[in-house]
Amino acid sequence: MKILVPVKRVIDYNVKPRVKSDGTGIDLANVKMSMNPFDEIAVEEAVRLxxxxxxxxxxxxxxxxxxxxxxxxxxxxxxxxxAILVVASDDVHRDIEPLAVAKIIKALAEKEQPSLIIAGKQAIDNDMNATGQMLAALLGWGQATFASKVEIAGTVAKVTREVDGGLQTIEVKLPALVTADLRLNEPRYASLPNIMKAKKKPLEEMTVASLGIDVTPRLEVISTREPAGRKAGIKVASVDELVAKLKEAGVL
Structure with a gap:
């Protein structure tokens, strides 16, 4: 069985993003980039399988x-x-939208014929949480999103999902798509020997034009701004005063 795992390059989760002075987006100049954490979990799960x-x-x-x-x-x-790299832009500030990404991965899936696609549930840069669902719809595959456990038994994947009320276990027939949630696993650190071996593993490059897919943006970012600063807290002398302050704030 072959597993296909999409991964995205995003700002490292330890870095505090800075908004551009003109408000057109996030400043990525000289910023540390890394693999999207949810995609890292997806890779780990595929390797474990x-x-x-x-x-x-x-x-x-x-x-x-x-x-x-x-x-x-x-x-x-x-x-x-x-690994397969599809070069779709030469501008690091341009984000390829979920529908375009889904169409590109669909084309690659038709070529590679995987039995399972494991993707991160969302990217931490835009939090759209849409690519996996769109991809499953385009392929006509069953999907299991927000997975916290994945088991493969023959031609069926048994997936435990995180839902509002707790956990839900479902079965989907392969080929299928699974999106990884935080509790699925804890990704391993790449050892130095494996980093050296990775340099010799095949990495195929292609352009989005060779796939015949239009990645022209359908959305326009009007403005980006920093979140409002938090106001300083206050100390209260009694429960009655606490309740009064909460009522003033509209919490109660």
């Missing part, structure tokens, strides 16, 4: 700028077998 004998190959794919090759190398160092 391969180590357990449920999969034979793990292929990772990234769509965006040329620099995303570094993100793919990280995935290869974690244990993926091959």
């Amino acid at each position: 391969k180590e357990a004998g449920a999969a034979t190959e793990v292929v990772v794919v990234s769509i965006g700028v040329q620099q995303a090759a570094d993100t793919l190398r990280t995935a290869l160092a974690m244990g993926a077998d091959r």
Whole structure:
């Protein structure tokens, strides 16, 4: 069984984003970039399934700028077998929208014929949480989103999902798409020997034009602004005063 895992290059989660002075977006100049944390969890799960004998190959794919090759190398160092980079832009500030990403991955899935696609539930830069669902719809596959546990039994994937009321367990027939939630696993650190081995693993590059897919943006960012600063707290002398202050704030 082959597993396909899409990964995205985003601002490192330890970095505090800065808004551009003109408010047109986030400033990415000289900012540390890394793999989207949810995608890292997806890669880890795919590698674990391969180590357990449920999969034979793990292929990772990234769509965006040329620099995303570094993100793919990280995935290869974690244990993926091959990587595909689809160069869709030369501007690091341009984000490829979910529908365009889904169309590109659909084209790659038709070429690679994976039995399972594991994707992060969302990217931490735009939080759209849409690519996985769109991709499943375009492929006509069953989907299991917000997965906290994945088990493969023959041609069926048994997935435990995180829902508002607790946990829900469903079964989907393969081929299928799963989106990874935070509690699915804890990604491993790539060891130095594996980082060196990753440099020799195949990384195929192609352009979005070769796939014949239009990635022209459908959305326009009107403005971006910093969140409002938090006001200083106050100390209260009694429960009655606390209740009064909460009522003033509209909490009660």
